[in-house]
């Protein structure tokens with residue numbers, strides 16, 4: 194059905210039917226992992242290192258992060274496994290229930306704060322400057338060391354061929370730099386002879402990098418991020434802005450954005466091919482759609498879309514979409530359940546109508 198490796202698969206139907214006959218659309222699924230997102234890759238490295246430092250009697254009382262949901266899930270899981278206290282700062286009412294329950298269940302100290310992610314980030318930086326809490330956000334390079342392995346895996350999975358494009362959703366922006374580091378390492382080691390062009394995809398409601406790119410890198414201004422279904426990237430003042438710009442400049446990269454309607458439609462289209470994608474994957478797919486329409490990405494270009502988290506973390510957004518309960522959104526691909534009387538005749542009527550084209 195999905196050809197390729199279990200976490201890097203050829204999205205054949207999606208590419209051919211929805212992206213103008215693309216022959217080489219691939220998805221690197223980083224959400225098939227212990228806590229359901231790419232954050233696991235870097236957090237294992239960071240928490241292992243903290244564990245080592247604590248064994249060496251370094252004064253680390255716990256590990257902390259600000260999070261939009263995925264980082265806190267990974268941090269709390271690995272800390273719990275190692276018996277290290279974890280402290281997570283979350284923006285109240287801005288993350289999915291599935292993500293909120295992860296650190297709670299893992300025994301973290303969860304502070305639900307009446308601010309946005311950027312406010313949480315500022316606070317955790319202040320707190321970790323005062324208390325012996327080790328900061329686990331992606332400005333810590335240990336995280337990137339782990340996350341860059343996804344890029345190395347991609348070239349390995351393509352038998353050391355480099356894709357033409359890699360499209361990555363971006364919020365706090367550590368991940369795009371991590372991918373760049375991974376690809377660049379392969380090039381430096383002589384395993385491959387080039388790096389792919391990187392595309393960073395942002396939600397239009399949280400798009401400081403996109404605006405910066407559009408100003409031709411002249412004028413970076415943090416924004417106040419508005420609500421987006423792509424809640425994990427609802428970030429207006431990304432900590433890794435400089436690293437991301439470096440990665441994009443070095444790869445002749447591009448930044449694109451997706452409106453709420455675009456990202457939800459793209460997610461629904463991907464789901465119709467069996468992907469059950471997270472909304473952030475929808476942001477990346479929208480970027481691909483725009484770049485295909487502009488003729489920037491060609492139909493034979495080998496293109497990898499990075500799917501950052503498991504769709505099961507974001508079921509509420511799918512429920513809202515399929516029940517057409519989103520204000521000012523057509524929900525073009527909604528597939529609501531059909532309420533039908535429990536008798537043979539009524540069921541047959543519905544099915545015959547539904548299957549009329551195939552019977």
Ligand SMILES: N[C@@H](CCOP(=O)(O)O)C(=O)O
Nearest residue numbers: 260261262263264330331365
């Ligand atoms: N999307 C992140 C935000 C925190 O960013 P990080 O780059 O420091 O992990 C999350 O899932 O919390």
